[in-house]
Amino acid sequence: MNTETIQNKLAGIFPELQFSEEASQFLNIIVSKDDYIKLAETLKNEGFDYLFSMTGMDWGKELGVTLHLERTEDRFMIVVKVMLEDRENPELPTLENIWKTAHLHEREIYDLFGINFKGHSVMKRLLLSEDWEGYPMRKDWMDPSKMIIR
Amino acid sequence: MEQVTLNTADLKSQEYFLNMGPQHPATHGVLRLILTLDGEVVKNIEPDLGYIHRSIEKQCEYEGYKQIIHLTDRMDYLSAHINNEAVALAIEQALEIEVPERVKVIRTIMGELTRIASHLLWWGVMGMDVGALTTFMYAFRDREMINDIMEETCGARLTMSYSTPGGVMFDLHPNFQKRVKEFIPHLRKVIPKYDELLTGNVIFQKRMKGVGYLSKEDAISLGASGPVARGSGVHSDIRKIKPYSALDKVDFKEIIYTEGDNLARYKVRMDEMLESLNIIEQLIDNIPDDGIQAKTKALIKLPKGEFLQRVETARGDLGVYIVSDGKKNPYRVKFRSPGFSNLNALIEMGKGHLIADLVAIMSTLDFVVPDIDR
Numbered sequence: 001m002n003t004e005t006i007q008n009k010l011a012g013i014f015p016e017l018q019f020s021e022e023a024s025q026f027l028n029i030i031v032s033k034d035d036y037i038k039l040a041e042t043l044k045n046e047g048f049d050y051l052f053s054m055t056g057m058d059w060g061k062e063l064g065v066t067l068h069l070e071r072t073e074d075r076f077m078i079v080v081k082v083m084l085e086d087r088e089n090p091e092l093p094t095l096e097n098i099w100k101t102a103h104l105h106e107r108e109i110y111d112l113f114g115i116n117f118k119g120h121s122v123m124k125r126l127l128l129s130e131d132w133e134g135y136p137m138r139k140d141w142m143d144p145s146k147m148i149i150r
Numbered sequence: 151m152e153q154v155t156l157n158t159a160d161l162k163s164q165e166y167f168l169n170m171g172p173q174h175p176a177t178h179g180v181l182r183l184i185l186t187l188d189g190e191v192v193k194n195i196e197p198d199l200g201y202i203h204r205s206i207e208k209q210c211e212y213e214g215y216k217q218i219i220h221l222t223d224r225m226d227y228l229s230a231h232i233n234n235e236a237v238a239l240a241i242e243q244a245l246e247i248e249v250p251e252r253v254k255v256i257r258t259i260m261g262e263l264t265r266i267a268s269h270l271l272w273w274g275v276m277g278m279d280v281g282a283l284t285t286f287m288y289a290f291r292d293r294e295m296i297n298d299i300m301e302e303t304c305g306a307r308l309t310m311s312y313s314t315p316g317g318v319m320f321d322l323h324p325n326f327q328k329r330v331k332e333f334i335p336h337l338r339k340v341i342p343k344y345d346e347l348l349t350g351n352v353i354f355q356k357r358m359k360g361v362g363y364l365s366k367e368d369a370i371s372l373g374a375s376g377p378v379a380r381g382s383g384v385h386s387d388i389r390k391i392k393p394y395s396a397l398d399k400v401d402f403k404e405i406i407y408t409e410g411d412n413l414a415r416y417k418v419r420m421d422e423m424l425e426s427l428n429i430i431e432q433l434i435d436n437i438p439d440d441g442i443q444a445k446t447k448a449l450i451k452l453p454k455g456e457f458l459q460r461v462e463t464a465r466g467d468l469g470v471y472i473v474s475d476g477k478k479n480p481y482r483v484k485f486r487s488p489g490f491s492n493l494n495a496l497i498e499m500g501k502g503h504l505i506a507d508l509v510a511i512m513s514t515l516d517f518v519v520p521d522i523d524r
Contacts, residue, residue: 023455049370053469053486068458068469068486072370072384075391079456101373101494104197108490127200127523137208148208 001076003027006046013042026068028079036082037093040067044098047071048078051095054105056113058139059083063090063113084115094120112137165193170505172201178275179519190504195497203523210483215241215315215450218483222470223309225487226521228268229463231260231300231310238313239394240459240470242444244452245315251396251438253317258396259330259433260300260312261461262426266337267296268464269419269426272516276416277348279513280357285348292337299329315450317443330434334427341424349420358413362499362511365410372498373491376466377422378515381415383408388462400432415514451478465489465516489521 007019007027017039018030031039052068062083070077084090094117095102106117107126114135117123125132134141143149171182180201186194206221213221215237222233235257242249274289297307302323304310312319348354364374369382379386387404389397405421407414452474459470466488473482492515500508 023453025458049367051373052467053471053484055471055482055484055486057473057482066471068471072386099373100368100371100498101491103497104490104494105373122196126198127203129200136205148205149212 001047001071001074006076006078009046010039010042014039024079026077026079028081030081030083033082033084033092037095039080040095040098043069043078043080047073049099051099051101051105052077054095054102054109056109056115056137057081058113058137060139061085063087063115063138065092065109065115067095090115091118092116093118096120111135114138163188168505170508172198178517181517181519181522185505185508187505190506192500192503192505192508195500195508197493197497199523201523202520204520206524207483207485210480212479214478215452215480218480219313219315220309220311222485223311224520225485225524226463226465226468226489226518227308228271228518229264229465229468229521230308231257231264231304231312232461232463233468234311234313235261235395236459236461236463236468236470238315239461240457240472241315241450241452243459244455244457244472244474245446245450247316247444247446249317249444250440250442252440253442253444254396255433255437256318256322256442257313258400259430259437260304260310261395262429263296263299263330265464266423266426267293269423270296272419272464272513273344273348276513277354279509280354282348282351282354285344288340288344288347292340295329295333295336299326299333302326302329314443316446317441321442322437327434327437330430334431334434337423337427341420345420349416355413357507357510358411358416358514360411361503361507362412362415362514363410364495364499366408368498369410369495372494374466374495375488375491376462376464377405377415377418378466378492378495380404380406380418381514382410386467388460388467392460394459394461396433397429400429402429412510412514419516449478451476452480463488465518465521466492485524487521487524489517489519490524493517493522 014035020028048069048071050070050072052070055066057064057066064083067080106120109115111125111127165188168185168187172180182198184196210218219234219237222237223230270289270293274286277285301307303326304312364382366383369379369384375386390404402425405418407417454476457472461468469486471484472480475481499511
């Protein structure tokens with residue numbers, strides 16, 4: 001597998017995808033919320049069986065998720081990014097049924113960024129206590145105790 | 151006296167919850183598992199994390215790149231050196247710094263010593279978890295030798311912070327080579343004894359064989375890495391897949407077992423210790439002499455972009471993902487810790503086993519809770 005084959009293949013199925021290799025070692029695919037789950041399924045069928053990591057992101061204006069996906073067959077890695085404009089009620093479908101490792105990763109992102117994963121089996125806070133208010137990894141989070149932001 | 155008869159038709163079996171941890175001795179740290187039980191059989195496991203969450207990722211956003219390294223010691227403290235190395239490598243990759251050959255060799259030797267120390271501790275605790283208390287004493291005796299080596303050169307026994315962007319903090323202590331060369335034959339001699347003591351023990355074998363099965367497909371899908379994945383036959387050693395530091399210059403085997411049970415994961419770690427000795431042996435006599443620090447600026451600023459560095463810690467695939475916007479501190483840092491993903495495997499594997507077996511399974515997953523919580 002190489003960058004060109006996967007890019008051509010995906011561009012054929014999803015005409016609205018954006019591709020970029022700028023300032024990254026990997027092919028970056030930017031997907032809309034609507035195509036997200038279908039793209040994930042397509043990639044799984046293309047042999048991307050190892051969800052290396054799922055990173056919650058706050059780009060300032062949008063919230064979102066960055067996926068690092070790898071084929072264990074030839075260790076070829078790509079990056080998938082999804083951005084959500086809605087900061088009040090950010091929502092994404094769960095990937096739990098495609099890669100089982102998403103189970104805990106999505107709970108962590110829900111906890112720290114407040115992105116709600118629809119269809120997840122246990123959508124509860126994971127690291128913070130249940131009565132915690134706010135989502136501390138967001139950029140607009142205030143640190144009243146001044147423990148981290150001084 | 152009136153005869154009391156028990157009508158068994160009225161008795162019903164009912165599932166119940168049990169808290170395992172956060173202060174349970176077998177969870178090795180503050181990991182809490184909420185178990186759903188049917189009698190003694192585990193039906194579901196729900197981990198509750200965060201008892202040692204320090205929000206290291208958030209702290210990184212407010213620290214300079216040189217400071218970040220010191221935070222990573224406190225994640226997986228048994229692989230502290232390898233964590234430091236991962237951040238240093240990520241920064242070097244971003245700044246396109248070529249470090250001296252001496253630094254590469256030192257980092258690899260230190261990394262393998264760390265791995266042995268971590269596996270030794272695991273072995274001791276593994277025995278203890280299944281009721282063999284002697285192993286702990288032996289393992290700590292040997293691990294102490296590595297801690298002493300580390301202390302001499304790095305000034306710390308556990309949280310070394312020895313790697314810096316572009317090099318290492320201090321040069322090797324004059325005793326370093328001598329002491330490492332004393333340690334190698336010592337461990338070679340004792341490991342067969344340990345096999346006699348624990349590995350071959352019938353009770354131990356019965357606790358391990360066929361318990362906690364993880365298929366190859368599940369291991370990949372659950373994001374398992376390190377000895378957990380390699381015990382299920384997944385080729386997953388980052389040292390082979392993407393060699394870093396001096397690992398491309400040494401000849402070593404990737405240990406893979408395909409049984410996927412407790413015993414397979416156990417054997418992977420036991421063999422890895424010997425393989426690490428092989429790596430150290432190949433390097434210890436040929437440490438180049440071209441300095442311990444590449445030129446770096448006093449204030450490090452990374453160019454705009456995204457940088458991912460993966461290393462193989464004692465627990466598996468650690469990823470350091472830095473998003474930089476060109477300022478003196480990172481925009482976002484993500485530590486993809488092996489323990490966090492391996493915890494998914496525990497949820498899957500533990501179902502259907504007895505509580506006592508869950509303890510053994512957890513032990514073969516080798517959790518370090520600060521690595522999971524970060």
